[in-house]
Amino acid sequence: MRTLIENLDVAFLVNARDDILRGASIVLEDDRIADIGPAADIAARYEGADFDLVMDGTARGICPGFVDSHVHLSETLSRAVFPDNLNTRAWVFHWAKPFYAFITEEDEYWGALLGITEMLRAGTTCFLDMGSQYDPGITIRAMQETGMRGITGRHAADNPPAELPRGWTDEMVRHHFFPDAKAALKELQACVEKYHGALDGRARCWVNIEGKEPCTLELHVGARALAEKLGVGTTYHLATSIEEAKVCEEKHGCWPITRIARSGGLGENLVIAHGAAVKDEEIDLMAEHRTKVAFCPSSSYKLGKGATAIGKYPEMVKAGVTVGLGTDGVSAAGNLNLMRQMFLVAGMFKDARLQPSIFGAREALRAATIDGAKALMWDDEIGSLEVGKKADFILFDLDHIEWTPFHDPLQALVYSASSATIAETWVNGVPLYAGGKVQSLDERQLRFKARQLAAAAVVRAGLHQEDVPTTTTLYDSGN
Numbered sequence: 001m002r003t004l005i006e007n008l009d010v011a012f013l014v015n016a017r018d019d020i021l022r023g024a025s026i027v028l029e030d031d032r033i034a035d036i037g038p039a040a041d042i043a044a045r046y047e048g049a050d051f052d053l054v055m056d057g058t059a060r061g062i063c064p065g066f067v068d069s070h071v072h073l074s075e076t077l078s079r080a081v082f083p084d085n086l087n088t089r090a091w092v093f094h095w096a097k098p099f100y101a102f103i104t105e106e107d108e109y110w111g112a113l114l115g116i117t118e119m120l121r122a123g124t125t126c127f128l129d130m131g132s133q134y135d136p137g138i139t140i141r142a143m144q145e146t147g148m149r150g151i152t153g154r155h156a157a158d159n160p161p162a163e164l165p166r167g168w169t170d171e172m173v174r175h176h177f178f179p180d181a182k183a184a185l186k187e188l189q190a191c192v193e194k195y196h197g198a199l200d201g202r203a204r205c206w207v208n209i210e211g212k213e214p215c216t217l218e219l220h221v222g223a224r225a226l227a228e229k230l231g232v233g234t235t236y237h238l239a240t241s242i243e244e245a246k247v248c249e250e251k252h253g254c255w256p257i258t259r260i261a262r263s264g265g266l267g268e269n270l271v272i273a274h275g276a277a278v279k280d281e282e283i284d285l286m287a288e289h290r291t292k293v294a295f296c297p298s299s300s301y302k303l304g305k306g307a308t309a310i311g312k313y314p315e316m317v318k319a320g321v322t323v324g325l326g327t328d329g330v331s332a333a334g335n336l337n338l339m340r341q342m343f344l345v346a347g348m349f350k351d352a353r354l355q356p357s358i359f360g361a362r363e364a365l366r367a368a369t370i371d372g373a374k375a376l377m378w379d380d381e382i383g384s385l386e387v388g389k390k391a392d393f394i395l396f397d398l399d400h401i402e403w404t405p406f407h408d409p410l411q412a413l414v415y416s417a418s419s420a421t422i423a424e425t426w427v428n429g430v431p432l433y434a435g436g437k438v439q440s441l442d443e444r445q446l447r448f449k450a451r452q453l454a455a456a457a458v459v460r461a462g463l464h465q466e467d468v469p470t471t472t473t474l475y476d477s478g479n
């Protein structure tokens with residue numbers, strides 16, 4: 001199948017030079033980009049050539065599909081359930097964990113479909129998912145149905161709190177925690193062997209663990225070593241808040257990233273989710289070991305993780321650390337929309353530092369595309385519009401009010417346009433979102449089913465009750 005999209009008004013290539021073309025055409029051969037360049041050059045090169053499909057790109061802009069570097073698809077039914085005044089640790093242990101523990105395999109499947117639908121509508125074409133509480137095959141089935149690309153895994157932890165918090169049962173602990181690091185790694189290896197490379201390579205499976213207090217040091221270090229042995233990556237939460245860093249300091253005498261580094265746990269196949277509480281010397285450690293970071297602006301805003309107060313993301317990028325953007329999930333961030341993350345990150349550091357020249361639109365677009373692809377170790381195939389890469393892209397409607405008028409396309413994309421201006425989202429050479437709907441499913445039925453399942457899950461987890469704690473001392477001492 002050979003497709004030509006001709007005379008696009010704007011093309012954001014996000015190549016090494018960050019080229020933005022005015023008047024461009026793109027040629028697709030099945031699932032790959034066969035050619036892209038100025039419209040006149042493409043017209044000359046393909047004069048008289050046959051195409052199976054020719055599309056008019058007038059009043060359209062093209063951009064690489066967004067890469068969500070950190071998401072919890074299994075949690076998508078928890079939208080707007082937890083209060084918005086919780087610190088990260090209370091949020092995790094008293095709200096998110098009970099929710100995780102009570103969702104069923106059916107909930108996960110519909111949650112993944114719902115999350116992927118929101119992503120495709122907002123231009124996301126690939127994700128790094130923290131993984132299933134049951135089996136990565138659940139998310140992969142949703143990817144198969146929708147045509148999405150992504151990385152998933154089996155969510156794993158091995159260090160339950162010494163004392164069970166309200167609402168937790170022994171059964172929950174058995175469901176949520178492996179007995180030890182060895183048992184967790186054995187299961188994670190089996191998942192990678194079974195699912196990595198599924199759906200003709202569109203689905204990948206990593207050695208993902210939850211990270212921080214619910215995981216032993218052995219599991220953190222072991223996950224990355226196992227991932228390296230299997231030729232894949234690992235991702236986990238770390239240094240997610242200043243409270244976590246302080247608890248780590250009290251218990252272990254150092255901040256979280258230093259603790260992992262001292263045990264030989266850093267490496268280029270590790271994506272640290274959040275990395276909000278980081279010291280200057282820890283940036284050097286991450287750069288030295290080529291460890292990646294997934295920064296989640298909405299999650300930081302909503303949970304008060306302190307990206308603007310203590311976050312060192314511009315410094316990380318300056319030091320050569322790859323920083324991708326993530327959404328973290330609908331309960332943490334409120335949405336799975338990378339355009340919102342781009343907008344936030346392209347202004348938050350300017351404002352916090354009173355420095356308009358720091359981390360602007362160009363860096364934000366790179367973080368949402370090519371740098372996310374690098375974090376996912378997939379930049380050989382995605383993250384930019386270049387010959388030979390996969391045909392994963394977004395077509396924007398430039399005739400939309402939010403694009404009217406514009407001179408600098410980059411500023412219009414990052415500061416003016418919302419995902420309402422997305423006309424089509426393509427993955428692997430296929431338009432998965434077009435004509436106002438995700439093509440492969442009945443969105444009305446999906447919304448109905450999701451509302452039903454979500455309401456039941458909230459009640460099962462007891463999160464509708466009045467007495468759910470909003471602070472925590474779990475993990476402060478003991479284990």
Ligand SMILES: [Zn+2]
Pocket residue numbers: 070071072130237273328
């Ligand atoms: Zn997360």
